[in-house]
Amino acid sequence: MSTLVAVLLRRGDRYRLHPTPSQEARLAAWGGALRFLWNLAHGQREAMGRRCRVDRHPITAFDQIHELTELRADLPWLADVPRDVCAQLLVQLDLAWQRFFEGAGGRPRFKRKGRDRAPCVAPQAFRVEGEGRRGSVVFPKLGRVRAIVHRPLRGRAKQCALVLDAGDWFAAVSQEIEIADPVPSTKPTVAIDRGVVTLLADSNDVLVPNPRHGAKVQLRLARAQRSVARKKKGSQNQKKARAKVARIQRRARRQRAHTLHTLSRHYAQNHSVVIIESLAVKNMTRSASGSVEEPGTNVSQKRCLNRSILDVGWSMFEVMLRYKVVPEGGRVLGVWPAYSSQTCRVCGAVDTASRITQSLFRCTRCGHEEHADTNASKVLLARGLSVLAVEPTETGCGGNAARGRPTKQQRCVARRPHRSNAEATAPAKAPVFGPG
Numbered sequence: 460m461s462t463l464v465a466v467l468l469r470r471g472d473r474y475r476l477h478p479t480p481s482q483e484a485r486l487a488a489w490g491g492a493l494r495f496l497w498n499l500a501h502g503q504r505e506a507m508g509r510r511c512r513v514d515r516h517p518i519t520a521f522d523q524i525h526e527l528t529e530l531r532a533d534l535p536w537l538a539d540v541p542r543d544v545c546a547q548l549l550v551q552l553d554l555a556w557q558r559f560f561e562g563a564g565g566r567p568r569f570k571r572k573g574r575d576r577a578p579c580v581a582p583q584a585f586r587v588e589g590e591g592r593r594g595s596v597v598f599p600k601l602g603r604v605r606a607i608v609h610r611p612l613r614g615r616a617k618q619c620a621l622v623l624d625a626g627d628w629f630a631a632v633s634q635e636i637e638i639a640d641p642v643p644s645t646k647p648t649v650a651i652d653r654g655v656v657t658l659l660a661d662s663n664d665v666l667v668p669n670p671r672h673g674a675k676v677q678l679r680l681a682r683a684q685r686s687v688a689r690k691k692k693g694s695q696n697q698k699k700a701r702a703k704v705a706r707i708q709r710r711a712r713r714q715r716a717h718t719l720h721t722l723s724r725h726y727a728q729n730h731s732v733v734i735i736e737s738l739a740v741k742n743m744t745r746s747a748s749g750s751v752e753e754p755g756t757n758v759s760q761k762r763c764l765n766r767s768i769l770d771v772g773w774s775m776f777e778v779m780l781r782y783k784v785v786p787e788g789g790r791v792l793g794v795w796p797a798y799s800s801q802t803c804r805v806c807g808a809v810d811t812a813s814r815i816t817q818s819l820f821r822c823t824r825c826g827h828e829e830h831a832d833t834n835a836s837k838v839l840l841a842r843g844l845s846v847l848a849v850e851p852t853e854t855g856c857g858g859n860a861a862r863g864r865p866t867k868q869q870r871c872v873a874r875r876p877h878r879s880n881a882e883a884t885a886p887a888k889a890p891v892f893g894p895g
């Protein structure tokens with residue numbers, strides 16, 4: 460995909476913060492104030508929503524931001540929070556409602572103390588300074604907070620969110636990176652089949668077993684959770700036990716992310732086109748082609764949508780892959796996923812019985828034997844190659860390849876790249892995909 464237009468990427472980095480005790484106390488106070496503001500604005504929306512059916516005037520973020528000045532004049536503890544941060548919270552609430560109305564997210568709810576945190580996001584007036592352990596994040600009103608800037612900013616910083624994760628503060632800085640005309644990659648194409656027992660199987664016969672980070676800590680986690688249950692409600696000891704649970708969960712989450720980062724980086728660097736099965740049918744596949752015309756803007760919304768549809772790990776891998784592939788001049792192609800695990804990659808026969816066990820595939824028609832996931836990834840590779848072959852060119856003709864899905868006639872090409880192997884011609888009694 461050659462592009463003459465620069466590509467805008469939205470990327471985020473999370474810097475560990477080391478606030479001073481007074482900064483930490485202020486952040487805690489802000490947390491309460493922002494939760495109050497969220498609940499107030501949310502309650503207003505809920506009440507207006509009921510009235511809205513009558514007078515047809517839905518409330519907007521702007522309406523609520525206008526009321527901020529008066530509210531902050533009355534409540535000094537709310538006025539201590541930067542105004543931009545308050546306004547941004549109202550925007551976030553609006554976005555949450557929009558996502559809900561579009562069917563992409565759950566209904567926004569009231570934030571409860573000890574359970575939820577209201578977003579603390581500065582849309583501007585923040586800075587990231589220094590490098591490494593000498594770095595700092597300057598946040599409005601909070602001033603300079605010591606931070607570990609493990610990686611310098613690479614683009615225009617768009618917003619900075621302060622998040623508390625298992626007792627530690629982080630600054631999540633999202634930035635817009637402009638990549639001027641990424642050179643189209645000429646590296647080989649690969650297809651990846653995602654699974655549960657085998658995390659990934661690619662068309663180069665590589666199998667990556669599922670490290671099961673979650674399962675590994677399950678025992679420790681269960682013990683820590685039982686310990687929380689034994690503690691007196693609301694006590695300091697319960698708080699401590701809760702913190703331990705959070706740390707164990709964070710550890711597993713980070714390990715999972717690390718594995719996926721390593722793998723997605725590998726595929727992004729060594730391959731031009733990465734073919735994966737498109738699991739959420741519509742909007743996910745659009746990202747592959749939409750990055751030029753609608754750069755950046757859809758990515759975060761899409762990410763939320765994917766999250767609701769997919770299991771976290773899989774969608775995380777895909778998101779990582781998509782943003783890592785673009786600067787390398789490659790692309791991710793989602794292809795039609797159905798029956799890929801039951802299709803023989805040699806003769807194209809589709810039969811449930813071909814899948815002998817979880818890992819073994821033996822074709823009932825031609826007897827081809829292979830690891831089931833490897834076979835599936837090669838079926839995906841063939842499907843992806845057929846999509847690429849009929850891809851609309853600059854002049855714009857071809858199938859509906861933009862959706863990453865071959866048209867009906869092209870679905871049978873599972874055997875095309877391997878025609879030489881297909882000399883075994885058993886009677887075609889098994890259901891065959893296409894003219895075969």
Ligand SMILES: [Zn+2]
Binds near residue numbers: 803805806807825826
């Ligand atoms: Zn076969």
